[in-house]
Amino acid sequence: MTVFIPKKVNFLAHGTTVPNPLEQNQDTHHSIGTRSRKVDGAAKATGETLYADDISLPGMLHCKIKRSIRPHARIVSINTKPAEDMEGVHAVMVGDELPTKYGIIPWTQDETPLAVGRVRHVGEGVAAVAAIDEETAIRAIRAIEVTYEDLPPILSCEEAKVTGDTPETKVNDKAKRGNITKRVDLAFGDTDDAIKNSDVVVDGQFYFCGTTHAAIEPHCAIGHMDARGLLTVISATQVPHYLHRDLAWVLKIPANRIRVIQPAVGGAFGGKSEPFDLEFVVAYLSMKCGRPVKCLYEREEVFYAHRGRHPMEMAMKLGASTDGTLKGLRSEIDIDGGAYASFGLITAYYAGQLLTGPVGYETYHFTATRYYTNKPACGPKRGHGSVQPRFAFEILLDMMAEKLNMDPFELRQKNFVGHFNETVNGQQMGTLGLEKVLQSVRTASQWDQHQKTKQRGRGLGVATSMYISGTNYPIYPNQMPQSGVQVQLDRSGRATIFSGASDIGQGSDSVLATIVCEELGTELGDVQVVSSDTDLTPVDLGAYSSRVTLMMGHAAQEACRSLRKQIQEAVFNFWQDDEVAQTVLTEGFVPKDVLLAGAKAFYRYDTQLQMPLAKAFQLAEAENGTLGATGGYRTQMRGGDYRGGTIGSSPAYSCTAHLADVSVDEETGQITVHKIWCAHDCGKALNPVLVEGQIEGSTYMGAAEVALEEMHYGPNDVRHGMLVGPSLLDYRIPTTLDTPAIEALIVEEPDPNGPYGAKEAGEGPLHSSIPAVANAIYDAVGIRLTRLPFSPQKVLAALREQRQAAAGANGQTQPHSAPPPSTNTTVEAETTS
């Protein structure tokens, strides 16, 4: 059932801008905005950094997990005896021992650490062993005998739609209806009517294949129930806090007897943003045998843990008036979720909620349905839920611009939702640098020159996008801060900041250090960052939703500023009583005139008057006692006033444009992406080096999803539910030679809700790289590819079709068109609780 949300359309007329409060009050920074190395960079480059698998505890055992070889089956029996009898095996466990269901989203707790009674995909854990070494553990899990009774595997949305009404075909009991995890159907205004009355309509049927994160470090965890009865879990996770909660919940141990430590993480990209089987298993096995237990995934197991990008089948239809005003967007999306919900409830919302800017439209109706299937569960991958519809929508915009005979930049600019405005679905925007990002890529790529000289075979394409900087609501409802820090100052002039934030390679530790330097005047080398250890650091909810810089940044600012005040006052008091200082100080001297920078405290108006920062800290400590402070960040309640309206609401939104230069080999069908320019409005680049790194990494990751990467399960006649080649040889992430040149262009439209105006930079710059390439392919050879991955076979087929059409229609090529999205909804809305 569609939920209609009444909406007054409130776009700013083109060209109007609301003054940005930050612009009038731009302070000068000495640390923020400077190009500096990552604080952990040198240790990573030299190999000093300890990742989870580098850690070895005395007496530690090794764990291996026996995994299902069936896509969908009842577990008839498990005989662990042969494993238990093996020399060197210390403990064996099966799923029934930990039957409590958990899940990252409290409303969809639908998984257990190991399968209980039923396996739902190939590679799901069934039993586990702790042994003296990995070789013994491997022999032991092979010796465990599992008897299965096969059930029909449900391997696609099509199959999921017509099944789930019997226990045999219901993939997951959590599905109230059929095999549906979640259905969202929201309408803002009368979209059907708006499209009917549009002068120009474009539509298409789009497909985004599933992809995975392929972080280089495989998941790894160590569990240790120690002599004190404290359970410590060391894990390569990006959500230590949620892991802490779920360990308590599943293991039935009070949370105050559990400590979670996240060591350095070798990449995550969303692939480590919820608890995984190994974390519960090593904890439980350690409890069983009283020794530390480690589990390191094999690469193949990383593929089965998955939680990568959902495959989406998308029908979209867009209407506009002849002047280019976008009247309405209708979008209907089927989401192939895999065996468990993961973040799927949010995914279904994000598939619609995050598409309403920076380019807006007057009415919007989206339907998104996520299905359970017998494959590893999908989840959040960089650009969670919104990369797929963005791909479809930005191609539609390109088609629309062509039909209107309008410049694609102009079409986007014309329909800009505006700064500090509300989108059609009620999300409140802050700053959005659409105009600047568009201009930036247009100039850098010499787009206008290309239009005059272009030749078949090589083309340029443009696309834009927007992304959240964190979500206003935490995953589990609570009134506490989303992020907290604690800062401690030492008499030596060193500062230590304790933060629960997870540095997964994106550089949050470096951002923290930069903020400490900015506020307290320390140099980078004088700051110690202690992060993500539930015993040592205040809670931060984790590295997801591009929330860390904004939320942790605010928390750090708050803590540092309260300390700065104490230091300034102490120095102020000292100088007021100091004879030499008296000769320099001018009238009206106030504590704020004491500046802290470069490991010194200065007098603002005569920097000759200064003292070492260490002395300033000592003065403050003498005056106030031990120097420490806390800071926290809470979000305001924002978002649309309807059920689901808060999902996708964020304190601040980033804005991106990609422009791709592509050529197509018309003999082989292979695509070469020569270069991608990416302009990204991150509000304020706290450290431009890190922002450029994120822009490059995101753009790369997007470009990788164009032609190479796919979670491929077919052909089904041979491989029921088997992932083809779960290895980094068969799952092809681009090598250096396959990577386009990437030019990162930083655009800054500071947002009043961000620390120093900063917004996110970690996920936004992925989105539009894919449609930019698709649009460039069209520019190059005139084929409209809509189904990822753009394999050589698909390219050749489209070229063949083009030649046939040309032969048939006297040289005229028809843009690819597809059947309109169906408006009949047969499945009713699901409830979330």
Next chain:
Amino acid sequence: MLRMQPFETHYPTTIDEAVTHLENLQGKAKLCAGGTDLIPNLKHGLHEPQAVVHIGRIKDLVTLEETADAIEIGAGVTLHNIAHHPLVLKYVPGLATAADAVAGPQLRRMGTLGGNLCLDTRCLYYNQTYFWREALGFCLKKDGSVCHVVQGGKKCVAATSNDTATMLLCLDAEVEINDASGPRWIPLPDLYKSDGADNLTLLPTEILTKVRIPKAKKNVARKEGFAKLRHRKSIDYPMLSVGVRIDLKDDKTIESAALIVNALAAKPRAIKLAPFFGKILDDEVINDIAALAQKRCRPLTNICDDPDWRKEMVSVFVKRAIANACGTHR
């Protein structure tokens, strides 16, 4: 991390010593040169040797020299060194190109010519972990009794993907084989047979020690070209590996020529070009050669899901190999 099951190791420093080990172990040993093929295969449980005999310390295997009428390359010379060696670049540039197209830079610095020629055949259903193969159902090349490529098939059709063989076969290379009775030379084509489960004629007691490539005759202009179809520009095994050698009289008439299309099945496929001898190498002839090759090649789903596309690519890559050949020397 994938673990290997334990095995004993031997590190001979002479060919004789290595041969003795093989004699003693009678089929229960695997040779390891660079290990770039062997180690992944051991990790996948595809071989279960009692012993691994490492031949990387044998000095006699890393020679590369010119004789009056040939170039001789030791089996232990790395692909990187072959790709950059002045003698190879001068006399057999096609081999340099092929060697340089194998895998990626790190692997080429470890991988050897002998290892490349003796590479195990590959298949989507075989080069996988023990777990994956068990979940799918073991196939007849290892641990099982069915073939997933040819339904009901009784013979394995896994593909060779050794890129240097593609080129060496065009160049009439011979290989030196050593066993307890001493060395002997065989023509390279005799090294291969068409059984994917066992595509080498080499016995478990034998070592391939040297490759000899005859120089071109003085009165011809030799053109060598290589082209490879793969998804990524590095790392990936070939989906097609095409080598061509054309000896031209008066710079345009084909005196003799050879064309090999590899990565199709267990044995590299030679396309007989005799009908074109005496003809002038022009676009029409090139198209005819490409069309003939395409007709003769029948890709299977052994290493890529889409045999139709691979078939279509045969003629494209034959033309590219010829273009590369002509570009190299003209």
